[in-house]
Amino acid sequence: MTLPPLKRLLQGTLLSTAVMAGVAQADDLPPAIQNLEQQGVEVVESFDAPGGMTGYVGEMQGRSLAFYLTPDGDHVIVGTMLDKDGNNLSEASIQELVEGPKFESAWPKLEESHWVRDGDKNADTIIYTFTDPNCPxxxxxxxxxxxxxxAGKVQLRxxxxGILKEDSLTKAATILGSDDPEAAMHEHQTSFEEGGIEVDRKRVSAAHLDVKANNSLMQxxxxxxxxxxxxxxxxGKINMVQGLPNPQALERMMGPRP
Structure with a gap:
């Protein structure tokens, strides 16, 4: 029997330990969980889950996921678990056990990365955001x-x-490599709808490796x-939002609107 395709696994396929016949067991994880490891899942932690199940969280190719071992120990369900009120229990487990610790350990790397200050240097709230100059x-x-x-309450870094378009890296390097990156960022922002900052090859030469290092950090x-x-x-816990935040997320990040 062949292993289920990765795409099906991430869509919540029910996996049977029968596919593990003849495969050597590793450590003391149940065979159904070993199956996931064979497909590239790195198991991070386990926890008690509703319905008599055992929950697990892990990562695969940089993506966090939750999965649940059924009480009979013979099957694993990969996907999102909701409670009767519609609350996403999987997301909470992933945040607590995987992403929170990962981003906590990454915070010093963010501080040491190549960023442009945007706002009062004495602002109480510091927020790091990965910015592509071509990203609407x-x-x-x-x-x-x-x-x-x-209002001086938030400093964006x-x-x-440079990941979205062919000139994303050169625009990003032009901003980073300028004598006043904050002013260059403001220039880009105010002219964004007309194409943004004009690429300066001298500035690109000075900062293109810094942009590539940021790309690597993001990956x-x-x-x-x-x-x-x-x-x-x-x-004090670190959280992350991908994409454009909704109004509620914005206030969680930055506090009440001034």
């Missing part, structure tokens, strides 16, 4: 954040990446969209 959602996120930035963290934004919540 990055542009809109900066517009959303403007009241907090103008744009970790400049290392398993982030696949811009903006990807990391921030500390009130309890």
């Amino acid at each position: 959602y990055c542009y809109r996120f900066r517009q959303q954040a403007e009241p907090w930035i103008d 744009h970790i400049m990446v 290392e963290l398993g982030l696949q969209a811009t903006p990807s934004t990391l921030y500390r919540e009130k309890d």
